[in-house]
Amino acid sequence: MNVSIQQQDFDIAAELSAVRNGNGKIGALVSFAGLVRDFSGDATIQSIYLEHYPGMSERALHKILEQATARWELLDARIVHRVGQLLPSEQIVLVITAAMHRKAAFAGCEFIIDYLKTAAPFWKKEQTSQGVVWVETRDSDVQQMQRWQRGHDQSGEKI
Amino acid sequence: MNVSIQQQDFDIAAELSAVRNGNGKIGALVSFAGLVRDFSGDATIQSIYLEHYPGMSERALHKILEQATARWELLDARIVHRVGQLLPSEQIVLVITAAMHRKAAFAGCEFIIDYLKTAAPFWKKEQTSQGVVWVETRDSDVQQMQRWQRGHDQSGEKI
Amino acid sequence: MHIQLLYFGRPADHLGIAQEHADVPDHLTTLAELLAWLRLRGGIWQQELADHRIRCAVNQEFCELTAAISPDDEIAFFSPISGG
Amino acid sequence: MHIQLLYFGRPADHLGIAQEHADVPDHLTTLAELLAWLRLRGGIWQQELADHRIRCAVNQEFCELTAAISPDDEIAFFSPISGG
Numbered sequence: 001m002n003v004s005i006q007q008q009d010f011d012i013a014a015e016l017s018a019v020r021n022g023n024g025k026i027g028a029l030v031s032f033a034g035l036v037r038d039f040s041g042d043a044t045i046q047s048i049y050l051e052h053y054p055g056m057s058e059r060a061l062h063k064i065l066e067q068a069t070a071r072w073e074l075l076d077a078r079i080v081h082r083v084g085q086l087l088p089s090e091q092i093v094l095v096i097t098a099a100m101h102r103k104a105a106f107a108g109c110e111f112i113i114d115y116l117k118t119a120a121p122f123w124k125k126e127q128t129s130q131g132v133v134w135v136e137t138r139d140s141d142v143q144q145m146q147r148w149q150r151g152h153d154q155s156g157e158k159i
Numbered sequence: 160m161n162v163s164i165q166q167q168d169f170d171i172a173a174e175l176s177a178v179r180n181g182n183g184k185i186g187a188l189v190s191f192a193g194l195v196r197d198f199s200g201d202a203t204i205q206s207i208y209l210e211h212y213p214g215m216s217e218r219a220l221h222k223i224l225e226q227a228t229a230r231w232e233l234l235d236a237r238i239v240h241r242v243g244q245l246l247p248s249e250q251i252v253l254v255i256t257a258a259m260h261r262k263a264a265f266a267g268c269e270f271i272i273d274y275l276k277t278a279a280p281f282w283k284k285e286q287t288s289q290g291v292v293w294v295e296t297r298d299s300d301v302q303q304m305q306r307w308q309r310g311h312d313q314s315g316e317k318i
Numbered sequence: 319m320h321i322q323l324l325y326f327g328r329p330a331d332h333l334g335i336a337q338e339h340a341d342v343p344d345h346l347t348t349l350a351e352l353l354a355w356l357r358l359r360g361g362i363w364q365q366e367l368a369d370h371r372i373r374c375a376v377n378q379e380f381c382e383l384t385a386a387i388s389p390d391d392e393i394a395f396f397s398p399i400s401g402g
Numbered sequence: 403m404h405i406q407l408l409y410f411g412r413p414a415d416h417l418g419i420a421q422e423h424a425d426v427p428d429h430l431t432t433l434a435e436l437l438a439w440l441r442l443r444g445g446i447w448q449q450e451l452a453d454h455r456i457r458c459a460v461n462q463e464f465c466e467l468t469a470a471i472s473p474d475d476e477i478a479f480f481s482p483i484s485g486g
Contacts, residue, residue, distance in 0.1 A: 212394060214378055218378060240401065252402050280375065
């Protein structure tokens with residue numbers, strides 16, 4: 001399991017290779033990449049700025065990976081999160097999960113990004129055509145996270 | 160939307176780029192890659208052989224993409240499926256979905272691979288340490304597909 | 319009645335046949351009847367084309383064995399699918 | 403009591419401060435009391451550190467405002483998180 005918080009862009013193919021790492025047990029590899037959208041509501045996004053709480057952010061992401069690995073049979077999982085100034089269409093975050101079977105890989109990957117949105121100390125500022133806004137936790141993200149606490153769909157989980 | 164059935168390997172990075180294609184509306188990009196596992200039950204897999212029904216397989220995959228796009232707000236989706244002889248750890252199939260929001264991208268991607276497993280005319284022969292077996296549709300795959308018919312989790316769907 | 323027959327997966331492999339152009343009796347009206355007629359070839363054909371082991375498509379659409387057949391149809395027999 | 407204070411997100415940006423080493427009165431025992439004491443600086447501090455706009459961590463763990471503070475704690479104040 002690996003966590004990286006970095007300014008520079010990431011190469012999805014290289015990250016996928018690192019996760020596969022010749023492990024012949026892997027039958028399913030799921031990736032989620034979050035990109036900078038060029039709009040926010042009615043406004044045009046010119047750029048975003050991401051900051052984090054060094055030390056705490058790495059610990060939070062490792063904890064999320066541990067929770068996912070405890071719940072699903074994941075052979076490996078990885079998070080890469082960028083910080084600093086990013087332009088529309090740039091890559092923000094990458095989550096990769098590898099598992100024997102696809103259900104665990106899908107659920108683990110979605111769980112990780114849902115928790116990242118609500119339990120990891122990152123902050124996003126949007127520079128838009130209508131001014132500058134610090135984005136706050138969205139209600140929809142909290143609801144997404146809470147689905148996992150209710151155990152909304154336990155297929156694919158460890159017994 | 161694009162479907163490709165091919166013998167040669169695919170480059171996930173190139174396929175992701177083709178889906179992104181500079182579309183600044185994309186906030187979420189999900190990929191699923193299915194790989195050849197080196198085991199099947201207690202047996203060691205030496206290779207697998209995949210065949211398809213040319214013409215019908217392309218139509219079936221396009222139909223699955225259309226169903227996914229009708230149900231979730233997908234900006235693009237793509238399937239690459241290999242045929243022929245494949246060795247352990249080789250890539251078999253790739254599904255990519257792009258959406259404004261991650262819930263649609265995740266659900267769309269998982270829907271597509273679940274339907275591909277149960278509604279597209281491909282056949283897989285495993286050459287194992289215990290002999291040669293034509294794999295048949297797994298009950299677990301049928302159950303996965305049927306979840307979508309029950310609408311097990313409609314968050315992220317079009318209204 | 320002239321019909322194009324295709325085979326995929328296990329039956330294609332075990333019967334050693336991928337396709338054939340068959341001239342079948344006009345009184346055959348369903349896939350089930352066509353399968354029964356093919357099984358008259360005996361031997362491995364009886365095993366491979368047993369109703370419970372066979373899935374079918376007519377003109378590239380999955381069909382039940384009760385589906386009707388017509389002249390010039392493209393009919394495919396195969397084992398349960400297993401892609402991905 | 404000596405405490406290290408960190409600021410992130412909106413308050414860090416609007417207050418123009420990322421961190422400070424504060425010598426706070428010993429009678430302050432909770433995050434809520436510490437926040438109230440910081441708001442005594444007036445002006446924008448009152449707005450930015452309003453209880454309902456602030457989230458906190460003590461020694462790199464998220465905490466409620468009722469959490470206790472101790473000497474040498476690392477305390478962070480920030481706006482609601484928004485990563486990914």
